[in-house]
Amino acid sequence: MLNTGQVIGLSDSQGATWNLGVKHYLAGNRVLCELLGNDINPPDKDTGDLKLSVPHAAGVYVIATKIAGVSRDGHEYKLLLGKEYQLFQRRGYYRLxxxxxxIQCRIYGETVEDVTAIDISGGGAALVIRWDQLVKIKEDIPVGLDITLPEGGKIQAHGKTLRVGESKDGNGYHVGITFTKLDRADRAKLIKYIFDEQLLRNKESGLEL
Known part of the structure; x- marks a missing residue:
């Protein structure tokens, strides 16, 4: 489930989140991780009710976790993983x-920057694309996507149009796209963003996963 070099998320019941990089497995169902970034409020051994979120092609695994040890410099963490876990969106990708x-799109050799994301998942996206070219956007045509995450991370994807309709204002198209080529690491980054955003919205609305 966990791979060396993979970026995973750690969160507590108060909504605080931290990004960790997996270094390697240890004996006793433990894993050694490195804290990514320079968080001024990193977790410590007394932080309770921790959950680990692990992006996966089928969704996100959520594992109850305890901190078994912290290095002197506070950069490395030994995590004790619970034996039970939950997989969210087992039957498909969650659409945020x-x-x-x-998002920038490449269609018919043209780069379009006026793009609004209606929703997105690990498998595709629904977009409103402002399009002033004479040629019409049709179903089953290739589309290139350059996606910039809120924290600045970049994702490149290739897809094709599944559903195409005129936008409500008549100045573009409402387009459903399925990803046909997406690097495994990029898909993991996208799924992690979607899961973290879903978790944040649930916290803000008083809901729990």
């Missing part, structure tokens, strides 16, 4: 509505 992403 109104994602805060910047």
């Amino acid at each position: 509505s109104d994602p805060q992403l910047r």
Whole structure:
């Protein structure tokens, strides 16, 4: 489930989140991780009710976790993984509505920057594309996507149009796209963003996963 070099998320019941990089497995169902970034409030051994979120092609695994040890410099963590876990979106990718992403599209050799994301998942996206070219956007045509995550991470994807309709204002198209080529690491980054955003929205609305 966990791979060396993989970026995973750690969160507590108060909504605090931290990004960790997996270094390697240890004996006793433990894993050694490195804290990514320079968080001024890193977790410590007394932080309770921790959950680990692990992006996966089928969704996100959530594992109850305890901190078994912290290095002197506070950069490395030994995590004790619970024996039970949950897989969210086992039957498909969770679609996040109104994602805060910047997206550029490449269609018919043209780069389009006026793109609004309606929703997105690990398998595709629904977009409103402002299009002033004479040639019409049709179903089953290739599309290139350059996606910028809120924290600045970049993802490149290739897809094809599945559903195409005129936008409500008549100045573009409402397009459903399925990803046909997406690097495994990029898909993991996208799924992690979607899961973290879903978790944040649930916290803000008083809901729990």
